[in-house]
Amino acid sequence: MLEIKDLHAAVDGKEILKGVNLTVNPGEVHAIMGPNGSGKSTLSYVLAGRDGYEVTGGRIIYEGEDLTDLDPEERAAKGIFLAFQYPVEIPGVPNSTFLNEAVNAVRRYRGEDELDKIQFVKMLRAKTKELNMSDEMLKRAVNVGFSGGEKKRNEVLQMAVLEPKLAILDETDSGLDIDALKIVSEGVNALRSPERSTLVITHYQRLLDYIVPDKVHVLAQGRIQKTGGKELALELEEKGYADFVGEEAA
């Protein structure tokens, strides 16, 4: 599914990722943990293709194809989805309009017929029902006036509608209380499937109580420092990241 080989990336000329290696197989859930400033968000932006996040070395192979030169919208069409740490508010654009545009843009790219209004609404209703979400959220402007929890649920809804093959959750737990965390995690878990891989990027272990990973990686100083099973997360919770930050943090 995803193979990251010796990935180097820079922002504003400053190298943040310094040789990341990572392989994610179909259906797997991988957690990437690490201290602040370790390059976690940079990795997610690089994977999604954000402007200004420059790949300076290495390769990202997704389903056998090098992603490096693809625009964000092309990556989305190919099945990569990034759930934002801070979902953006788009005043005046109803959530349903936004989702409709996104779904049909992706379908056009894939050479599929666009969904007409009736088909789209039917599909959307089914998704909101599946995720236990109210239709009211669809009428409101994208993320405007949404609580922290609603914003994250809206990310999960977008994910459900776009049906990605690779979902990247960037600090999805940030700003959530425990109830919201549970609801969002349930949504993510509902979308787990043997064809869908997930990268869970988080600072804290608690999200992994709800979204249980197959593998846990520690990202620090721009590299994967250690890889283990889900028990590694508990270990990190206890000991912190001191072992991995070395002199830079001292």
Place this chain on the structure above:
Amino acid sequence: MTAVSFLDGGLDGGRTLPGEGLAWLKARRDAGAERFDALGLPTPKLESWKYTRLRPLDDTHYTPIGDDADATEIANLPSVGDVAARVVFVNGKLRTDLSDLASLPAGVRFGPLEDILADDPAWAEAHLGAVADDTDQAMLALNDAMMDSGFVLHVAKGVALTKPLEVVYVGGLTDQAVAYFPRNLIVIEPNAQATLVKHHVGRGVGAYFANAATEIDVADGAIFKHYKVQAENMQATHVATEHTRIGRDATYECFNLAIGGLLSRTEARITLAGEGAHCGYHGAYMMRGKEHCDNTSFIDMAVPHTTCKQVFKGVLDDEARAVFQGKILVARDAQKADGRMLNKTLLLSDNAEIDTKPELEIYADDVQCAHGATTGQLDQTALFYLRSRGIPEPQARNMLVQSFLGDALQEISDETVREVLMDRVVHWLPAHCYLAGEWKESA
């Protein structure tokens, strides 16, 4: 006679102007000509004209409209749909064949100025210049001297119109550069309610110069909603001077959507004259090419307990330029005034320019006032957000522009008008990436 280089025949082209034979009107015209002569065309030396020069008047020679009615076929005039009545002018001349004044509700007088001057000169005398009496405005003086068209709207006490009234000005259909000088007179009597939509449409590629003046009297307890879509052609010069007086517990809501014109300027002077008066004076501008759009306003909160809100947002591409000058004055005794002003502009090109000057001048000590102005580019994070959902960049940019301006259009309380104006915004955007979405849901 006054020499006016940009006008054929100067201020006295020997043509017959409406209301000829009315001594009071002749005196007003003469006084206007004299004032214009003394003031001259505005130059950047004047503070209120610092950023706008009437350059098209330097090198184009305009001919005031003649006596012959224009008979050009015109189709697809803009409209907000189901209206109570409409008046259409083409190149400054009334077109009765395109107008519809058949079913005016009782208590409403609506029609061309020339009819009122002929039928009820006493009423016209009492109201012309009653609100627009400032002597420092050259363009108003020019309109005083030359007024040759325009409309009157008079709603009697307590009459509430349910459907909007519509006025359409079409320009640009002649080979010769024409000039016209509409004078609009709006009187909304106490506790009356009305909505007016003005469309300025440029057809063809001919240059023209429209110098309009509008007087609006919103009497005590009245509600007047005034919407304007300025979509002149790329050769047009559009200068509008507006004077508004808002009475006790009266509401004036105005929205100016500017999407065309080589050079356009609207200068509004609004007085909140009675306690409890409210003014919402808003607008949006979308300019490209070398278009220049100026919104200048002066809102005088003259008495206690008045409120005013102003939201102007704009999008500038290519080498377009916009000017926003807003001033709110709170008089010494105008306690409990609530005045808010906001101007935001998106620059889509490095060569676009906005000059913005929001000002508050406050002499009272117990007021709530705020102003702000921002200028920026499209939010790159928002753009990435949309693209990361598969929406191609041009479409994502359009979506953000719509989002940005849609926020200002929310100030339009009439839903139908808001939808029609939003549709104009959408159609201004690059054609290859209109959104299919239902913007009406956003309300």
